[in-house]
Amino acid sequence: MKILIIQTAFLGDVVLATALVEKLHTFYPEAQLDFLLRKGNEGLLKDHPLLRQVLIWNKQEGKYKSLMRLLSQIRAEKYDLVVNVQRFGATGFLTAFSGAKETVGFEKNPFSRLFTRRYVHDVKSGTHEVERNNMLIQSITNAIPAKPKLYPGQTDFAKVEQWKQEPFVCMAPTSVWFTKQYPQEQWVTLINSIDPKYKIYLLGSPADKQHCEEIMAQSTSTRVENLCGQLNLLQSAALMRDAVLNYVNDSGPMHLASALNAPTCAIYCSTVQRFGFGPLADFAEVVEREGPLYCRPCGLHGYKACPEGHFKCAREIRNEQLLAVLEKAAAVA
Known part of the structure; x- marks a missing residue:
């Protein structure tokens, strides 16, 4: 199984999304896990032992030029699952047209109607972000979120x-x-x-x-x-x-x-x-x-x-x- 996790927001958001990496590896230890983030945050996942590769969205190349390059790269991977934690349109576009067998994300994303499954993201619910993110993979794992983890060498x-x-x-x-x-x-x-x-x-x-x-x-x-x-x-x-x-x-x-x-x-x-x-x-x-x-x-x-x-x-x-x-x-x- 090949899985891509997308989180292109701030440093802290990427760290919290690593809980999904931990959880997916626990349930699918043979799966190939990739992570897409924005340029500047890639140092967080350097030599990460559970990730096959880290994809980087470099907006300085030109937002749309880099987006189309990424889309081509993502489609070539033929992912089984794309998990989009980000709620903005650009990553929704990448998810919706990724060619993945299954795509999941939050309904706030403008492209979420094209996802296989979408979930409500509610900051007023009293739940932690790792719990909200865990909803995206709960149907293929369980309801208990993992904790985020980084791997300094x-x-x-x-x-x-x-x-x-x-x-x-x-x-x-x-x-x-x-x-x-x-x-x-x-x-x-x-x-x-x-x-x-x-x-x-x-x-x-x-x-x-x-x-x-x-x-x-x-x-x-x-x-x-x-x-x-x-x-x-x-x-x-x-x-x-x-x-x-x-x-x-x-x-x-x-x-x-x-x-x-x-x-x-x-x-x-x-x-x-x-x-x-x-x-x-x-x-x-x-x-x-x-x-x-x-x-x-x-x-x-x-x-x-x-x-x-x-x-x-x-x-x-x-x-x-x-x-x-x-x-x-x-x-x-």
Whole structure:
């Protein structure tokens, strides 16, 4: 059996879709599994032991040119099943005209009427995204979703070993969306109040380096190191795995932690856990503003600025809430 899984959205969405890879391999260990994602996220699945190949949608080639090239490549594979986790038209087009014997996806996809089977995707249902994704393959597996999983290689673990020589905490302070991002000055307060027995590593992409440099400049701690841009995605995950705790926003690094079962403190500002994208590690705590706020949640993804101008959902999170999670994580480490 040949199966293609499609998820061309953000980093975190790809990580969550790896739960389907785990589940399908468990039920069909001889199946050939392929994964389609967008360029920039392919590092997540480098040398993945359960995948035959990773297809890459490079929009920079020209959206439609690359789409037609991909369609030709997909049709040539003669897949038995295409599982489309993405809900936008481009991937729906690829799915509908893939030539696969069976195609499944969510009804929100504009091409879903052409799929063999389609399912309702409801972020208000209270279910986790891995459960919603699992619906797509439930009829050929079972109703119990697998957990997402990534596979850093030996070289990835070797790369980060130098930073594991003493107890450490990781922090990923940035997010694509401003209203998902815990404020810079509050990261500074957190860093300054963490027991100096812990080394603190700031994680992110090269684009996040300046933001984290500013946090370090405002901090009085001498135990902080900015690793932004020094590690690829799998290396970051390999480091997070052995942290006493990982402080993250509701963003990609939270899902990296889930995929390595790394202890997680997820800071929720404008979004809420009931949307179904929460942390999945065995030790995972969500910290958010105590008590309801009339404007929260203001959206599924967040905004470039607080629509109300006050950003109380983030600013009214107390530092003591975050420190309490570290104390609890240290007790079970």
